Amino acid sequence: MxxxxxxxxxxxxxxxxxxxxxxxxxxxxxxxxxxxxxxxxxxxxxxxxxxxxxxxxxxxxxxxxxxxxxxxxxxxxxxxxxxxxxxxxxxxxxxxxxxxxxxxxxxxxxxxxxxxxxxxxxxxxxxxxxxxxxxxxxxxxxxxxxxxxxxxxxxxxxxxxFDTKAIMAVQIAEKLSTSPTAQTYYEIARYYQEQNINRAEALTFVDKAIELGGDTYYFHRVRSLILADLKNYEEAIRAAKISMKLAEKEGKDEFVRLNKNNIDRWITTMTNKN
Structure with a gap:
């Protein structure tokens, strides 16, 4: 029972x-x-x-x-x-x-x-x-x-x-060898940006995502973050403004705020640097 x-x-x-x-x-x-x-x-x-x-x-x-x-x-x-x-x-x-x-x-x-x-x-x-x-x-x-x-x-x-970087490297190689899509390039770029690695390669991948998939607020947001990591603040601000405008069109208020905060911070960084 x-x-x-x-x-x-x-x-x-x-x-x-x-x-x-x-x-x-x-x-x-x-x-x-x-x-x-x-x-x-x-x-x-x-x-x-x-x-x-x-x-x-x-x-x-x-x-x-x-x-x-x-x-x-x-x-x-x-x-x-x-x-x-x-x-x-x-x-x-x-x-x-x-x-x-x-x-x-x-x-x-x-x-x-x-x-x-x-x-x-x-x-x-x-x-x-x-x-x-x-x-x-x-x-x-x-x-x-x-x-x-x-x-x-x-x-x-x-x-x-876990050695996530090694696991991810294998998966990235596999994905890139089998007809990668705009989303594939975006996800790799985003991962590199979050992990603070391969910044130049990350920029190439996010540009490829935009080329294949068109303009989206999340593609341009990640592009702005990568450019800021590369200390190219002027281009980062331009990318963030594009992302903010696209986010506004879709009613993504959170991403409007995130982009605006980043733009303000990067302007301050540039001003202090000068």
């Missing part, structure tokens, strides 16, 4: 640049119990120190990386791993395990030789109290994030890094 689970299943998907991280786990609740280490009477708590923990409840927690990754600064191949931990008072060992078939923590069937990666992290104490065990991602940008585990007043933070 079906019945509600005490530790409900949860699935978390986090896009990270051009990569994705997926976590599947169950979320136990504290329910007034001592979570890590020993109880006040000396008896083991829910997760005793020095013993393997499945990082949640029920079956083993699974984590999937869509691309090769650095975890805590160490390389880990793309794929799916069982996620385990060996908590201690001062330091935790975090394990990415190749055998995903174990139920729970594997106990006697767990074999350290099947570990893909072990790293050591220091737990921290948070304010407030997290009743149900929570895995989340924070401090996210194109290249990295931190995976956070919160339960009770304990937090584990694990740095994760």
């Amino acid at each position: 079906l019945h509600p689970k005490a530790s409900p299943f949860s699935k978390l998907e986090q896009d990270e640049g051009l990569s994705k991280i997926t976590v599947e786990y169950s979320r136990p609740s504290a329910k007034g119990r001592t979570l890590f280490g020993n109880q006040p009477n000396g008896e083991p708590g829910l997760v005793p120190y020095g013993r393997i923990w499945r990082v949640g409840a029920n079956e083993s927690t699974k984590i999937t990386f869509s691309n090769d990754v650095l975890v805590g600064g160490y390389p880990l191949a793309k794929g799916t791993y069982a996620l385990y931990a060996f908590p201690e008072e001062k330091l935790w060992e975090i394990v990415f395990h190749k055998n995903t078939s174990h139920w729970g923590d594997g106990r006697d069937n767990y074999n350290a030789d099947e570990d893909a990666l072990r790293i050591t992290v220091e737990p921290s104490t948070i304010s407030g109290f997290q009743e149900s065990f929570l895995i989340s991602f924070d401090d996210i940008d194109h290249n990295g994030t931190y995976m956070k585990w919160n339960w009770g007043t304990t937090q584990i933070s694990i740095p994760i890094h």
Whole structure:
């Protein structure tokens, strides 16, 4: 007979640049119990120190990386791993395990030789109290994030890094070799501008986008930003004015304001420079 689970299943998907991280786990609740280490009477708590923990409840927690990754600064191949931990008072060992078939923590069937990666992290104490065990991602940008585990007043933070530039370089080469469109050139130019790289090439690509796709407020906006990055403020202002006029026609008030703010800032920069 079906019945509600005490530790409900949860699935978390986090896009990270051009990569994705997926976590599947169950979320136990504290329910007034001592979570890590020993109880006040000396008896083991829910997760005793020095013993393997499945990082949640029920079956083993699974984590999937869509691309090769650095975890805590160490390389880990793309794929799916069982996620385990060996908590201690001062330091935790975090394990990415190749055998995903174990139920729970594997106990006697767990074999350290099947570990893909072990790293050591220091737990921290948070304010407030997290009743149900929570895995989340924070401090996210194109290249990295931190995976956070919160339960009770304990937090584990694990740095994760993808080489998004290398992944993007492969994709750009593929896109440029197969009938690129105006949107293709625009997206590459925008990426280069956002990442502060390949500025001259970015200008060539956005010009190609305008040549193929015509005048749009977003093409000219990115063109203005690239020109400003190249310190060609006069041309940047001209491009921003074109973008602002096109945005006005489409009722894109936000982009009218963004362009106007940039124009004012670049005029100030030119005035101060002179």
